[in-house]
Amino acid sequence: MKEIDGKQYRINTKTGEVTEMLTITIPYGSKVRTPEQQEQAKKRAEFLKRREEKAYYKRLVGKELGHFYWIFADNAFSDLTPQTVAKLVMLCTFLYYDDIFRKSLKTTIKKKDLQGILNVSKKAVYDFWNEVNEKYIVERDGHLGISENANIFRGQLAKKQIPEVRHFQKAYINAIRKLYRATDIRKHKQLGYIFKMIPYLNLEYNILCKDPFEQEIDSIMPLSIAELCQLINYNPTQSARLIKELQSLKFEHNHRQEYLLSYVDNGSDIPQSKMIFINPHILYNGSNFQKVEVLGAFCKADSGKKSRH
Numbered sequence: 295m296k297e298i299d300g301k302q303y304r305i306n307t308k309t310g311e312v313t314e315m316l317t318i319t320i321p322y323g324s325k326v327r328t329p330e331q332q333e334q335a336k337k338r339a340e341f342l343k344r345r346e347e348k349a350y351y352k353r354l355v356g357k358e359l360g361h362f363y364w365i366f367a368d369n370a371f372s373d374l375t376p377q378t379v380a381k382l383v384m385l386c387t388f389l390y391y392d393d394i395f396r397k398s399l400k401t402t403i404k405k406k407d408l409q410g411i412l413n414v415s416k417k418a419v420y421d422f423w424n425e426v427n428e429k430y431i432v433e434r435d436g437h438l439g440i441s442e443n444a445n446i447f448r449g450q451l452a453k454k455q456i457p458e459v460r461h462f463q464k465a466y467i468n469a470i471r472k473l474y475r476a477t478d479i480r481k482h483k484q485l486g487y488i489f490k491m492i493p494y495l496n497l498e499y500n501i502l503c504k505d506p507f508e509q510e511i512d513s514i515m516p517l518s519i520a521e522l523c524q525l526i527n528y529n530p531t532q533s534a535r536l537i538k539e540l541q542s543l544k545f546e547h548n549h550r551q552e553y554l555l556s557y558v559d560n561g562s563d564i565p566q567s568k569m570i571f572i573n574p575h576i577l578y579n580g581s582n583f584q585k586v587e588v589l590g591a592f593c594k595a596d597s598g599k600k601s602r603h
Contacts, residue, residue: 359575359583360468363389366445367461367492367506376486376526378425381412383489384474385431386440387467391448395431395438402437414479461506462579463492469575473545473554484539487526488554488572494525495572498580502570516569547575 304313363386371379388395388403388411395403403411408419427433430444440446451462477485494517496503502522504515519537523530543554556571574583 359464359466359578362464362466363387363446363448364451365463365465365492367463367495370445370463370492371486371490373429374425374486374490376484376490377418377482378422379486379489380474380477380482381414381418381422382426382430383465383470383486384412386446386465387471389440389446389448393440393447395440404436404438405433413475418479461493461497463495463497463577464579465577466575469545469547469573472547473543473576476545477543481539481543485543485554487528487536488540488543490526491522491572492577495577500572500574500578500580500586502572514569518568522570545576 305311306313371382374382385395385403385408388397390396390399397403397407405423408422409416412419412422414422423431428441430441430446432439432441474485491502494502494504494506496506496508496514498509499511499514501514502517504517508514517525519533520530522528523533523536528536537557540555541553541557544551545554546552552573552575554573554576556573558569558571571586574580574586578586580586
């Protein structure tokens with residue numbers, strides 16, 4: 295310390311750096327924090343705020359969307375017919391954390407239970423079983439469980455030792471059951487088309503697109519109807535019929551009818567103006583499902599209006 299012209303300075307004897315010292319009067323008992331401590335306190339406050347926001351969103355999602363199971367999205371269901379996909383997605387709503395299908399904690403699902411759970415004919419169950427047996431579903435001691443190769447499971451990714459960077463989607467159990475039960479058996483094929491498109495579902499905005507990891511909405515390249523038809527092996531000359539069929543799929547959520555799909559078209563001819571949104575109450579693994587609800591304009595299905603901007 296050295297005083298010059300009535301001012302005090304601190305001199306670093308090693309570097310020669312001179313720092314003017316200020317005298318501040320503070321109330322007795324006050325705590326004094328160094329600049330480093332203040333910076334640490336700021337970072338701590340920001341961390342706590344982010345943690346609280348994350349916890350709030352988790353509570354909100356849990357209340358609004360409910361329980362879910364994971365689907366590994368890369369090439370999801372590529373080896374199954376759409377009708378079988380619809381039934382498999384429904385059956386997986388009964389999947390428990392131990393990878394066993396259960397009606398309750400004490401009651402496992404057996405092969406003989408499939409007809410009642412899926413609400414289809416014996417012939418449909420036979421066809422379904424022939425497609426999924428061993429590849430997606432295994433039977434052990436009479437009980438049905440999920441195959442290790444299915445990449446479908448309940449629980450935390452970390453506990454399954456699966457990297458979170460892989461493309462996963464969350465499938466919401468209660469909404470899927472309502473959707474499946476509200477869909478006529480003759481429309482299971484159309485329902486399956488949507489679930490076969492999971493590899494192309496944008497993680498943040500639920501738009502069917504070419505890059506599911508793109509986070510900037512203006513940079514998203516939506517799939518055209520022609521591309522959608524090509525991916526599901528549907529006649530592109532019948533694309534208008536396909537959209538009409540897909541837009542007819544609906545279910546009840548929070549005491550109101552909602553569409554599964556929202557086809558948003560602002561009227562221009564550029565591909566980016568036409569977007570196909572999937573209802574986030576069915577599938578969603580982004581940071582804010584409410585944002586998707588607004589973008590997709592999921593109006594009441596009984597209003598007689600379609601989403602068009």
